[in-house]
C-alpha cells in the first residue's frame with residue numbers, strides 16, 4: 441500500500457508517518473528530510489536549496505522529483521508513505537508516472553486538517569530528536585527532563601531553522617497557493633480522505649488506520 445500524507449506544515453505528517461513506519465512496516469519518504477540531509481552534507485544541491493528552505497519557499501519541482509525518483513529506484517518494493525511530497529500539481533503528475541513505471545499504485549491520500557492558529561503554536565514549540573526523528577512539543581509533549589529522547593535515549597535535541605514565525609508565514613502561503621489545489625485533484629480521483637489533525641495523536645492514528653483498512 442502506498443499513501444500520501446497531505447497537510448500544511450505542522451499538521452502532524454511526520455508524527456503520523458513515524459507511527460505508520462512502526463505499526464505497518466511502511467517506508468517514509470520525506471522530501472523535507474532528504475533536502476535537510478543534502479543541506480547538512482554540504483553538497484552542491486544542498487547549497488542551492490539552503491536559502492530557499494530557510495525562507496520557507498518551495499524548492500524546484502525538478503530537484504524534489506529527482507530525489508523521489510532516486511529513492512524509489514533504490515527500493516525493491518512499495519509500502520511508501522509520501523510525507524511532504526507532492527506539493528505541486530506537477531509533482532503529483534510526476535508521482536503518478538513514477539509509480540506506474542514501478543508497477544505500483546496509490547491507495548490513499550490522507551489530508552490532515554488543522555487551523556492556522558494551531559499551526560503557529562505547534563511549529564514554534566516544536567523540537568525533534570536529531571537521532572531518531574521523534575517529534576516533541578514544548579507544551580503538549582516536552583523533551584524529557586532527564587535530557588534524553590524518550591524513544592532512543594539520544595541527547596541531540598534540535599529545532600529546525602525554518603520553524604520561526606516569518607518562515608512559517610511563507611510556508612503557509614506556499615501551501616495555500618501551490619499545495620492546497622492537490623486536495624481537489626485527489627478528491628476528483630476519488631482518493632482523498634480528510635482527518636481532523638487537531639485531535640489527540642492516538643485519535644488521528646485511529647482515523648488514519650480506519651481509512652487505510654477500508
Ligand code: AMP
Pocket residue numbers: 449471472473475492493494496497498499500501504523524525526527528531602611
Ligand atoms: P518539510 O520538512 O516537509 O516541512 O519541508 C521543509 C522545506 O523543504 C519546505 O519548506 C521546502 O522549502 C522544502 N520542501 C520539502 N518538500 C518539498 C517539495 N515536495 N517541494 C518543494 N519543496 C519542498
